[in-house]
Amino acid sequence: MDRVKGNGSFGDKVRRTWLSLPLRKKVGAITVLAAFAVSFSILMNLVTAGFGMNGFRKILEDNSRSASFQAAMETESRTFKTMIRDRSEDNRAAYKEACGAARKALEALPYDYDEIGRERFAKTWSVKNSYDTYEKRKAELLSMSEDDPEYVQKLYEIYQIQNYIKSYAGSLQEMNVAAGIRRYEKQIPLFLLIPALTILWGSLALAAVLWLNRSVGRHIVRPVQALAEDSRRIAENDYSGPPVSTECEDEIADLVRAFCRMKCSTQGYIETLKEKHEVETQLEAVRLQMLKNQINPHFLFNTLNTIAGAAEMEEAETTEKMIQAMSRLFRYNLKSTASVMPFEREKKVVEDYIYLQKMRFGSRIRYTSDCSQDTMEVMIPVFALQPLVENAIVHGLAVKPEGGRLHIRSWIRGKRIFISVSDTGAGIAPERLAEIREELRNGESQKLGIGVSNISRRIKTMYPDGELLIDSREGRGTVVRMAFTVAEM
Structure with missing residues (x-):
């Protein structure tokens, strides 16, 4: 009995020593x-x-x-x-x-x-x-x-x-x-002996690792997990969780005690911050709406027409063309209330946009098109081309110092319509391309961007077999292709 008690006392002493050790x-x-x-x-x-x-x-x-x-x-x-x-x-x-x-x-x-x-x-x-x-x-x-x-x-x-x-x-x-x-x-007997020794040592090492894992999990990981769980509740403005405790007397114990003290003193402060944040959010929304109301789109459209007339009188041809192109874009944005437009009209509006970008980037943007005449009257979702062209220029051609070629193509195969926007720009990395394709399949837009996701969703809604496909090679360029079937040609 004395030996048992002695062993227990020694074990308790070792346990207390371990718990009191610094981290x-x-x-x-x-x-x-x-x-x-x-x-x-x-x-x-x-x-x-x-x-x-x-x-x-x-x-x-x-x-x-x-x-x-x-x-x-x-x-x-x-x-x-x-x-x-x-x-x-x-x-x-x-x-x-x-x-x-x-x-x-x-x-x-x-x-x-x-x-x-x-x-x-x-x-x-x-x-x-x-x-x-x-x-x-x-x-x-x-x-x-x-x-x-x-x-x-x-x-x-x-x-x-x-x-x-x-x-x-x-x-x-x-x-x-x-x-x-x-x-x-x-040499087989020798080879059998060495693995046996390795297994024996591995078993001892595994037992030691399991003991250490249990000790670390109980005295280090569990208190930290409890702190994290209580922190998540506090982040949700829930202070009803039980106080965190630990048997250790190390840095983890100091952290637990400090956290419990902070928990009691931060509830009112966080509620005050939340109320202040809500007021500031409402104020910011009001300011943004006021700023939007200051700029009347029709006023901008009429002003652009006035400037275009002045440029014509002054014989500033390039300025006149740029302002007229911008005016057509404004007119299209303001008056396009329909959900679909003929492909030909969408293409003309996009070419106005490309013209303005060419004025900015010069010879770095080379535009070509190859569109079948049979596709010109095909109805497509309004503003379906412009976001694709904008992405090709901003994220593809403008990134490369030498620029590249932008090509719009449309063709018919059977009753299926194909419209593609391709560029020889920077392209898309394979990992990013895989993410984009996955989001297109799932209909998400967190990383894909509102424009492309919106086009894909509208095509699939308008045409049962509609799809938006993206192919790209990093450093070589990107091709975005719309495909759908028209019931009556």
Whole structure:
């Protein structure tokens, strides 16, 4: 009984000591233990890898040398046949190079009797002797004339020797593989022992990690989570949550106590701030509405017409054209109460907008169009083109110092209408393009922008099979394509 009580007292003492440690020392102790566990695991892995690599290195080296000789022999045979058919300088050079490579690979074959054993030594000896005979026969053949009666017979003897050598090399490769397997099987007990030790250490490390995780979760994570939960309630103006508590006497405990004191003193202050914010929001809305009311769109439209008349009298042609284009844009915005417009009219308004942008950016914007006449009377959602063109210029062409080309195209395929706005501007990054396509599918507009999202939604509402597609390559440009089917053409 005394021993049990003593153990309990010692455990309580350790627990109290751990709870009273500063947070930095707790983190340091956890870090040291984790570093020791990781270091020991790395050491065990290195030992395992060392044993494995030392054994496999010789196996792989022998197999590699045999395979290299096989490949070199195949190349030498092929170049020899090519050279026999056409004894050009290039073929002779290729054959000579292949012979050198084959000889080098042959000399690299393992040839130590004590190391490779009797069978592999005998097979290697056969390969070397056969290759020496093979070289002599080739030399005799190359010194003969092709008209010699024995030339063909000698040539086929050489081909037969080539096949023998390849067969010997294949057998040698199989012997090397078998020898490697036997060598590996001898090391299996060692390989089994090392994983067993690794598993044992891993179990101990896992137990230590679980204990640390439980301690950290109970004395560090839980108080912080409770603070976060209470903070979320306070952010919702809910101060009814229970007070946060902790058993520790470290920085976390200081934070909990300070938070509880602040919680009691901030409720009235936050309510005051909320009321003040509501008043300021209402005041800002009133100010914004007053500012909007100061600018009458019809007044701007009439003023632009007056300025255009003055520019005409002063013979300022460019200024007159710009003001007239702006006036047409204002007129279209003010008087377009319908939800749909003919494509031709939308295109003309967009071209006025492009003209104004060209006056700003000059030759950096090059505009072209290729629109089928059959699509001009097709009804499309009002203001469907202008946001697409504006995006192409602002986010595509204007970003590149050299600008680029803006192209509007429309065509008909069957009963389906296609209208595209393309540019050779900066393009869209793949990650951003994926986000845009996902928002188009879901009908969202948080990151997509009101204009494009609105166009997509109106097309899908107006036409059951309507869709808005975006293709882009970063640095190359972007294509936005509307597609829908018209019931009657």
